[in-house]
Amino acid sequence: MTVAIGIVGCAGRMGRMVIQEILATEGCVVAGGTEAPGGPIVSDLGSLVGTDPLGVTVGDDPLALFSCSDAVIDFTVPAATRVHAEAAEKTGTAYVVGTTGLTPEDQAVIASAAHKAPVVQAPNFSVGVNLLFALTKQVAEKLGTDYDIEVLEMHHRHKVDAPSGTALGIGQAAAAGRDVSLDDVARFAREGQTGPREIGEIGFATLRGGGVIGDHTVMFSNEAERLELTHKASSRGIFAGGAVRAAAWLQGKDPGLYGMSDVLGLD
Numbered sequence: 052m053t054v055a056i057g058i059v060g061c062a063g064r065m066g067r068m069v070i071q072e073i074l075a076t077e078g079c080v081v082a083g084g085t086e087a088p089g090g091p092i093v094s095d096l097g098s099l100v101g102t103d104p105l106g107v108t109v110g111d112d113p114l115a116l117f118s119c120s121d122a123v124i125d126f127t128v129p130a131a132t133r134v135h136a137e138a139a140e141k142t143g144t145a146y147v148v149g150t151t152g153l154t155p156e157d158q159a160v161i162a163s164a165a166h167k168a169p170v171v172q173a174p175n176f177s178v179g180v181n182l183l184f185a186l187t188k189q190v191a192e193k194l195g196t197d198y199d200i201e202v203l204e205m206h207h208r209h210k211v212d213a214p215s216g217t218a219l220g221i222g223q224a225a226a227a228g229r230d231v232s233l234d235d236v237a238r239f240a241r242e243g244q245t246g247p248r249e250i251g252e253i254g255f256a257t258l259r260g261g262g263v264i265g266d267h268t269v270m271f272s273n274e275a276e277r278l279e280l281t282h283k284a285s286s287r288g289i290f291a292g293g294a295v296r297a298a299a300w301l302q303g304k305d306p307g308l309y310g311m312s313d314v315l316g317l318d
């Protein structure tokens with residue numbers, strides 16, 4: 052069976068990687084792509100990735116794209132992702148969401164779509180990072196609150212949200228390991244007279260610069276030792292590969308909100 056995959060935000064950094072990944076994946080074809088109205092003017096998706104024309108033009112109508120696709124992959128911006136989730140809900144088309152920086156309201160629109168369409172959402176589609184989530188939970192479970200947990204991330208200068216969705220995912224995994232809610236223990240910033248660190252808090256630090264694709268470290272420190280788990284991405288291809296794998300995995304699945312641990316069989 053051939054899976055026809057649509058790409059919203061197809062001219063973006065991730066959108067282009069997804070086109071390349073689909074072209075390199077047997078059993079998958081490009082169904083089409085959209086960009087923001089008034090966005091880059093490109094006639095054919097092939098020209099976005101330097102290949103021969105694919106005979107597929109870039110549009111700006113998400114509903115039309117969802118209607119002609121077996122799955123749609125979304126790496127865009129939160130406002131656009133809300134519109135795309137509504138299109139998934141209307142059409143029932145399998146939907147893969149990678150956009151980060153979503154508000155609880157955006158998240159509610161995706162949850163609603165998942166009642167009508169099978170959806171995979173992940174803050175990070177790489178196999179390595181999903182293993183890091185699992186390891187973080189396991190270590191947090193084993194080490195008590197005597198160990199302070201800090202999550203450090205660095206990304207390229209163009210990234211618009213902080214901390215990264217992946218850093219939040221690591222924080223959620225650590226909180227789950229301790230059987231607490233991240234909302235209750237997260238410390239997102241420190242400046243000035245902060246006072247001593249509170250027992251049990253999970254701290255975040257964000258660095259931005261250059262072309263770094265994505266580095267994440269979680270540290271567990273007590274007075275005597277420090278355990279660090281680190282992941283460094285060196286190609287956006289790892290995210291695109293995971294997203295295309297998720298799009299294929301969703302075929303024939305019931306509506307619902309799935310994660311990469313389901314796709315990778317990690318649970």
Ligand code: NAD
Pocket residue numbers: 059060061062063064065066085086087088090091126127128130131148149150151152173174175176177290
């Ligand atoms: P980018 O700015 O290069 O690309 C975003 C694209 O979306 C742009 O081309 C933009 O024109 C387009 N867009 C905006 N509004 C649109 C609309 N209404 N309809 C269609 N297209 C629209 O950004 P990027 O680096 O590709 O990242 C995109 C998102 O993906 C970010 O939130 C980023 O954090 C996230 N991301 C997630 C993962 C993951 O594994 N989950 C990996 C990398 C990036």
